[in-house]
Amino acid sequence: MMRRLLLAAALAATAVTPLSAQSFRDRLPEDEVIYFVLPDRFANGDPQNDTGGIKGDRMKHGFDPTHKGFYQGGDLKGLTDRLDYIQSLGMTAIWFAPIFKNKPVQGGVGQESAGYHGYWVTDFTSVDPHFGTNGEFKAFVDAAHARGMKVYMDIITNHTADVIQYKECPTSACAYRSRADFPYSRRAADGADINKGFEGDRVRTADNFAKLTDMNFAYTPVVPKAEANVKVPAWLNDVRYYHNRGDTTFRGENSTMGDFVGLDDLYTENPRVVDGFIEIYGSWINKFGIDGFRIDTAKHVNPEFWQKFAPAMLDRAKARGIPNFHIFGEVANEGVNVHEQAYYTRVAGLPSVLDFAFRRAAIEAVGGRLGTEVFNQLTDADTLYAETTNGGKRLPTFLGNHDNGRFAREMRMVKPQAGDAEILKRVQLGHALMFTMRGVPTIYSGDEQGFAGDGNDQDARETLFASKVAVYLDNKLVGTQSDHRRDNFSQSHPIYSTIAKLADLRVKHSALRRGTQIIRNYSDEPGLLAFSRIDAESGQEILAVFNTSTEPLKTNVEVEMTATGFDALIGKCPATTRAAGSAAFEIAPLDYAICLVK
Numbered sequence: 001m002m003r004r005l006l007l008a009a010a011l012a013a014t015a016v017t018p019l020s021a022q023s024f025r026d027r028l029p030e031d032e033v034i035y036f037v038l039p040d041r042f043a044n045g046d047p048q049n050d051t052g053g054i055k056g057d058r059m060k061h062g063f064d065p066t067h068k069g070f071y072q073g074g075d076l077k078g079l080t081d082r083l084d085y086i087q088s089l090g091m092t093a094i095w096f097a098p099i100f101k102n103k104p105v106q107g108g109v110g111q112e113s114a115g116y117h118g119y120w121v122t123d124f125t126s127v128d129p130h131f132g133t134n135g136e137f138k139a140f141v142d143a144a145h146a147r148g149m150k151v152y153m154d155i156i157t158n159h160t161a162d163v164i165q166y167k168e169c170p171t172s173a174c175a176y177r178s179r180a181d182f183p184y185s186r187r188a189a190d191g192a193d194i195n196k197g198f199e200g201d202r203v204r205t206a207d208n209f210a211k212l213t214d215m216n217f218a219y220t221p222v223v224p225k226a227e228a229n230v231k232v233p234a235w236l237n238d239v240r241y242y243h244n245r246g247d248t249t250f251r252g253e254n255s256t257m258g259d260f261v262g263l264d265d266l267y268t269e270n271p272r273v274v275d276g277f278i279e280i281y282g283s284w285i286n287k288f289g290i291d292g293f294r295i296d297t298a299k300h301v302n303p304e305f306w307q308k309f310a311p312a313m314l315d316r317a318k319a320r321g322i323p324n325f326h327i328f329g330e331v332a333n334e335g336v337n338v339h340e341q342a343y344y345t346r347v348a349g350l351p352s353v354l355d356f357a358f359r360r361a362a363i364e365a366v367g368g369r370l371g372t373e374v375f376n377q378l379t380d381a382d383t384l385y386a387e388t389t390n391g392g393k394r395l396p397t398f399l400g401n402h403d404n405g406r407f408a409r410e411m412r413m414v415k416p417q418a419g420d421a422e423i424l425k426r427v428q429l430g431h432a433l434m435f436t437m438r439g440v441p442t443i444y445s446g447d448e449q450g451f452a453g454d455g456n457d458q459d460a461r462e463t464l465f466a467s468k469v470a471v472y473l474d475n476k477l478v479g480t481q482s483d484h485r486r487d488n489f490s491q492s493h494p495i496y497s498t499i500a501k502l503a504d505l506r507v508k509h510s511a512l513r514r515g516t517q518i519i520r521n522y523s524d525e526p527g528l529l530a531f532s533r534i535d536a537e538s539g540q541e542i543l544a545v546f547n548t549s550t551e552p553l554k555t556n557v558e559v560e561m562t563a564t565g566f567d568a569l570i571g572k573c574p575a576t577t578r579a580a581g582s583a584a585f586e587i588a589p590l591d592y593a594i595c596l597v598k
Contacts, residue, residue: 024148027092029292029326029352030393030440031513032150033503035091037445038402039099039131040071040116041463043078052129054104062104062114062130065468068458069113070105074465076132080140085489087147089448089496090503093326094144095152095294097402099137101128103161103230106262117402117461118154119296120161120263123232124280141288150291152326153284157277157305158297159263163227164242167220173262174246176254177218182245184217201269204304209270218245235276241267248300256302268305278309282316289320294396295350298329299340303348310349328352328396332403336360336374341395342384351388355395355439362399363407365526365548366430367414372522372529372548379438379517393514397439399430400447405460408452408478422550424450424479425590428498429546432570432592435502436533436544438517448496449488450478464488505569505594511535511542520558525549530557530585532597541597542569547587554586559597566595 044050050073054061064070076099086094101123102115118128127137141151166174185195194214215221221239231237243265248258259265266273284290293313298306310327317325329350331341336357344350361378364370382392389395399407411426412418418426427450434441446462452475453460462472467484475484479494490496506512515533522529526549534541543566547553561581566573571593578584587593 024092024145024150024291025322025324027150028324028390028394028514030390032093032326032440033091033435033506034093034095034152034396034440034442035086035089035445036095036097036398036401036442037079038074038097038117038461039076039079040074040097041461042074042445043082043465044073045075045077045079045081046132047073049075049130049132052104054129058114059105059112062116064114066470068461068469068471069116071114071116071130072463072465072467072469074463075130076127076136076140078465080136080143082489083143083147083149085491087149088491088500089443090500090507091149091443092503092507093150093152093291095292095442096154098154098156098296099127099131100124101126101232103163104130106162113458115161119156121156122161122163122230124236125232125283138288141290145289150326151288152292152294153290154294154296155281156296157266157268157309158300159260159265160231160236162259162262162264163223163230164239164244164264165222165224166244166246167222169219169246174219174259176246176248176258178245178253179257182218184212186217201267204269204271206271209272212240215239215242215244233276233280235272241270241273241276243267250300256300260297260300265300268301274305274308278312281313285313285316285320285322285325289322291322291324292326292328294354295327295329298344298348298350298353299331303344306344306348306350310351314351326352326394328354328394330354332356334360334404336364336378338378338381338384342381342386345386345389346384349386352394352396353389354442355392355397358395358397358434358437358439359399359404362430362433363410363414365529366426366433367411368526368548368550369414371524371526372546373524375433375437375529375531376519376522379519382438382517391516392438393440395439396442397434397437398442398444399434400460401444402461403456405456406444406447406451406453408447408450409455409460412452420478422590424494427478427495429548429590429592431495431499432502432544432594433529433546435499435506436512436542436594437531438515438533441503441506443499446488448499449482449490449493450480450495451488452476452478501570509540509542509569509596510538511540515540515542521555527551528553528555528557528587532560543573543583543595543597544592545571545585545587545595546592547589550589552586552588555584556582557585559583563597565598567598568593569596570594 051061058064098118198211248254472484511533515535520530529546565576573595
């Protein structure tokens with residue numbers, strides 16, 4: 001009886017004060033639904049900034065709307081103009097790829113591409129002119145905040161644009177040279193000791209690093225004269241603040257000390273670098289009142305850096321009146337690798353990380369290659385995360401992104417013989433799982449319009465506005481007859497409608513945002529997955545039942561002994577339980593039911 005009274009009170013409160021009407025600052029990270037967008041690929045609000053004010057051809061300014069690896073024209077004004085579209089989808093927070101000033105074009109002969117994605121930064125203090133101005137960024141943040149929407153910036157501390165070259169390999173990539181083979185202190189040609197007294201990069205004090213004066217221990221770093229002062233703030237132009245050991249292979253020592261495909265790898269063990277980035281990103285919080293950071297390439301930075309950086313950012317945010325600042329790092333992996341993700345919250349001290357493990361579990365289970373038990377394994381490991389993740393509830397979950405490719409393509413790859421209707425059902429099923437399981441649902445821009453892409457990276461970065469890129473124009477979208485020759489902002493698209501409905505459900509029901517997750521039933525084959533989300537404060541319980549198989553499912557599901565029946569929120573729910581602790585469900589193929597427990 002007490003549980004039912006608590007639930008009734010919670011529902012009444014929800015009816016009076018919906019989440020969307022609350023102060024956006026009061027919302028916890030797990031209350032959000034995130035929309036991730038590359039500004040260049042979303043909407044072109046101002047064609048006059050397409051070349052970033054840079055004269056010359058595409059190899060100078062980087063703009064070529066016919067090539068997938070160059071700027072397409074999207075900008076901050078386009079994002080601001082389309083806030084209605086994003087909010088109508090049910091999104092409460094917008095995370096966008098870096099908007100800092102980038103090196104317009106880089107890459108070897110025949111391999112050139114542009115910095116449209118934002119990850120080749122030269123000036124960490126200014127908006128890239130291809131996207132607009134700092135003033136337009138402020139206008140965007142203010143417009144989002146006026147709607148109660150939060151703004152998350154994508155930030156980088158691992159590297160800058162590729163400016164530093166090495167004398168020893170001027171025309172090719174330089175292989176990584178380790179600390180063992182090329183130590184910091186060694187004999188110079190004249191027999192003198194270089195960097196005498198330097199105790200190594202594990203002694204992270206200013207006094208120790210002041211003794212590291214000769215940076216030619218592995219390679220001879222060379223900065224082209226024309227780019228000697230291209231980086232901002234000015235301290236970033238000093239080669240002492242980079243590892244200068246050649247390209248990473250993403251394994252072992254070089255994972256944190258090697259250049260990321262030639263990008264200048266910052267010496268994040270040096271306290272000057274730590275303090276410098278605290279100041280850089282703290283100033284964006286102070287000036288613009290942003291609400292969170294997604295951290296690029298977080299696992300390629302030594303954990304001690306995060307142990308200082310993350311608390312400093314949270315302190316800056318609190319001082320600015322932002323109590324629920326959300327920080328989540330990118331710890332990229334292709335497996336259900338919870339242990340690696342948890343290391344960066346438990347040891348490195350990041351408040352949260354992107355849930356790559358969820359993505360892989362969803363691909364395998366919704367695609368039918370694994371049974372639904374993979375979700376039990378996934379959430380059983382939530383205790384590994386630090387308390388800052390709130391039991392996994394603050395991990396942004398996602399189905400696809402700009403690096404790994406889109407979920408619709410994964411479903412087509414897993415089920416190459418499946419028709420369009422089946423692929424649509426699987427994509428909708430994946431989104432329903434993401435919106436009801438623990439975590440913060442994160443939509444990659446374009447997924448709501450059935451974008452599928454041809455692969456990862458540039459092949460998954462289609463524009464929502466009409467494209468001129470040949471390799472995009474032949475793509476077949478899911479759930480629509482539209483294509484990339486036209487704008488794709490339809491609010492009647494079946495995936496858009498599904499997401500909007502699921503997002504509305506999360507807003508209205510605290511259990512789906514903050515509730516503890518209990519796996520009720522699962523299978524080692526495609527088929528049944530049932531779980532509850534229970535909000536301890538309100539007593540509200542939501543039961544979600546899924547069928548990942550292509551056969552109808554008729555089954556009994558475990559429920560709380562006190563449950564007496566269900567109200568259907570989505571799908572078909574039984575009116576009453578069949579017995580104490582058990583309910584009978586019938587779920588169509590690749591379908592689901594979301595039920596409010598009475």
